[in-house]
Amino acid sequence: MNKRHILTLIIIFLYQSITFAADKTDFLRSTGKIYVVTVGIAVIFLGIIFFLIYLDRKLTKLENQLKK
Amino acid sequence: MMNEQNIRVKGIYWKAAGCLLFLYVLIGGMIVPLKSGVTQLSTTSASSGDTLAITVTGYNTHFAEAKNNRAWLKIDSAHHIQSYNVKAIDENDIVLSFAIPNAMPTNETPVAATLLIDNEIDGVIVQPNAIFITNTRTDTTASATWMASALGDFNKVQGIKFPYRNILNETIRNTFFHVALWFAMFALLFAGVYYAIQYLRTGDYTMDIKSASYTKVAILYGMMGLLTGAIWGKFTWGTYWPNDIKLNMAAVAMMMYVAYLILRGSTTDYDKRAKTSASYSIFAFLALIPLLFIIPRINDSLHPGNGGNPALGGEDLDHTLRLFFYPSIIAQILLGLWMGQLLIRYEAIKERLLSKNKINQTPIVGQSNPI
Numbered sequence: 001m002n003k004r005h006i007l008t009l010i011i012i013f014l015y016q017s018i019t020f021a022a023d024k025t026d027f028l029r030s031t032g033k034i035y036v037v038t039v040g041i042a043v044i045f046l047g048i049i050f051f052l053i054y055l056d057r058k059l060t061k062l063e064n065q066l067k068k
Numbered sequence: 069m070m071n072e073q074n075i076r077v078k079g080i081y082w083k084a085a086g087c088l089l090f091l092y093v094l095i096g097g098m099i100v101p102l103k104s105g106v107t108q109l110s111t112t113s114a115s116s117g118d119t120l121a122i123t124v125t126g127y128n129t130h131f132a133e134a135k136n137n138r139a140w141l142k143i144d145s146a147h148h149i150q151s152y153n154v155k156a157i158d159e160n161d162i163v164l165s166f167a168i169p170n171a172m173p174t175n176e177t178p179v180a181a182t183l184l185i186d187n188e189i190d191g192v193i194v195q196p197n198a199i200f201i202t203n204t205r206t207d208t209t210a211s212a213t214w215m216a217s218a219l220g221d222f223n224k225v226q227g228i229k230f231p232y233r234n235i236l237n238e239t240i241r242n243t244f245f246h247v248a249l250w251f252a253m254f255a256l257l258f259a260g261v262y263y264a265i266q267y268l269r270t271g272d273y274t275m276d277i278k279s280a281s282y283t284k285v286a287i288l289y290g291m292m293g294l295l296t297g298a299i300w301g302k303f304t305w306g307t308y309w310p311n312d313i314k315l316n317m318a319a320v321a322m323m324m325y326v327a328y329l330i331l332r333g334s335t336t337d338y339d340k341r342a343k344t345s346a347s348y349s350i351f352a353f354l355a356l357i358p359l360l361f362i363i364p365r366i367n368d369s370l371h372p373g374n375g376g377n378p379a380l381g382g383e384d385l386d387h388t389l390r391l392f393f394y395p396s397i398i399a400q401i402l403l404g405l406w407m408g409q410l411l412i413r414y415e416a417i418k419e420r421l422l423s424k425n426k427i428n429q430t431p432i433v434g435q436s437n438p439i
Contacts, residue, residue: 039299059414065421
């Protein structure tokens with residue numbers, strides 16, 4: 001029981017020091033919110049990738065029908 | 069013979085142009101720095117007759133490196149005072165001291181003053197409504213006076229820099245992605261409507277394929293536009309969806325186009341499908357104009373360019389932003405045309421294989437046994 005109490009206290013202490021030491025804003029709001037732009041670009045990239053996957057699957061279905 | 073075999077991509081020139089333009093926008097749009105701006109002021113209020121010392125925190129500033137930092141508080145074109153003591157703490161922090169005169173130009177209180185900071189590296193930073201000065205109406209004992217001379221000899225900004233906006237910060241770069249996406253979507257929808265009209269006029273089935281393909285790519289662009297807009301809004305307006313009129317109308321527009329997709333999937337009869345979807349796409353495109361442009365401008369909106377906000381232009385679209393904004397629209401249109409053409413070529417191949425009986429007609433999703 002003593003060990004568990006000490007462990008809990010250590011965890012609470014560490015958690016506090018981590019949160020106080022961290023940036024007062026979260027990651028996406030830090031450095032002038034440049035990473036918000038990065039996420040936007042990633043969305044566009046993923047959109048194009050989804051299109052590629054869609055097209056790829058359609059072509060594969062067609063090819064499979066041809067093989068028969 | 070050799071040339072035809074080497075170039076395996078049809079229309080490689082305009083496709084390469086689209087890719088290179090987009091690369092230019094991506095790299096340039098991210099590398100060009102922002103102009104200097106003010107992120108924090110230690111105090112925003114003062115009284116007439118006060119000696120005011122403000123600590124200003126800046127973004128992309130070089131206060132320590134600059135040799136000639138100057139600052140002014142300006143009420144209007146005939147009333148300003150210059151800071152008598154400017155001390156840079158580090159590159160981004162500076163302490164400005166002002167001696168505010170006893171007499172204010174008008175009787176109203178408080179009066180909003182614009183803060184201007186200028187140095188030879190950053191150029192001039194303008195922060196409107198930075199300090200609110202309360203008129204304490206003390207008697208006019210000897211004090212500083214408001215200057216009326218023209219404030220004109222500011223340093224120019226060196227090189228190309230994007231405008232600094234307080235809440236937007238770096239996200240102003242999203243103009244090249246989110247905003248250009250909607251413009252490109254519009255262009256693609258226009259292509260879709262053009263081919264829809266051609267189909268209704270000529271009955272040529274390939275026109276219907278073209279119309280559907282470009283419209284499908286435009287729907288993809290619209291969905292990405294909503295998504296990028298929501299992400300942008302979360303970190304500027306504070307919420308993904310503020311129930312703003314422009315956003316709601318855009319969602320209605322996208323739902324109309326999802327209905328277009330459902331309409332196309334609802335029947336196997338090529339003629340019926342072509343006729344209904346061509347007429348529907350013309351109607352949907354015409355409906356976009358009141359939905360996206362007219363209704364939002366009449367109502368109050370958070371979204372730039374609509375009721376209560378200045379139109380897209382002026383302060384929102386600097387000449388430096390235009391350098392990347394217009395190429396981005398062109399690049400995304402070209403990429404969208406490429407994607408549309410791939411869909412068209414797929415349908416064309418499928419048609420030819422069907423007519424040669426090399427493949428069977430694929431059943432509609434969900435229909436297991438066509439009667």
